[in-house]
Amino acid sequence: MGRARRRHARLVCRVAEEGQSVSATFATFGQGWAGDFGPYLFILLAGTLATDIWRWLGVVAGDRLRDDSEALNWVKAVATALVAGVIGNLILFPTGALASAPVALRVVAAALGWGAFLAARKNVLVGVVTAELVLVIGWIALPG
Structure with missing residues (x-):
């Protein structure tokens, strides 16, 4: 087993044969426990992490701000x-x-x-x- 193959051995999209590229796409998120809902779960998780933190911080800080x-x-x-x-x-x-x-x-x-x-x-x-x-x-x- 070559060095490149060992380095990528734990990736979701494993190299089946030498010479194939390794990449993570929306199709690879559909493999495993999530099934066909993998891409949707990924989008939901990424969207939630990016926006909800700021919304909750706004709720907490909003009580302390004056309108003027x-x-x-x-x-x-x-x-x-x-x-x-x-x-x-x-x-x-x-x-x-x-x-x-x-x-x-x-x-x-x-x-x-x-x-x-x-x-x-x-x-x-x-x-x-x-x-x-x-x-x-x-x-x-x-x-x-």
């Missing part, structure tokens, strides 16, 4: 900046079907959606629906 604290104002500002950046990227550098709409139409739809949001006393649903309607109607009305 500087830390919470900073978090709100960062979240707003991130959303604005994503919207800016969608307007100026779209992908998929949105890329076929002209830049002017995307800018006008965003501006009218923002105006409707403010006119409806900061109702997000009104702003989003208005922007979508302007975009869809403008897209249909465009020639070609």
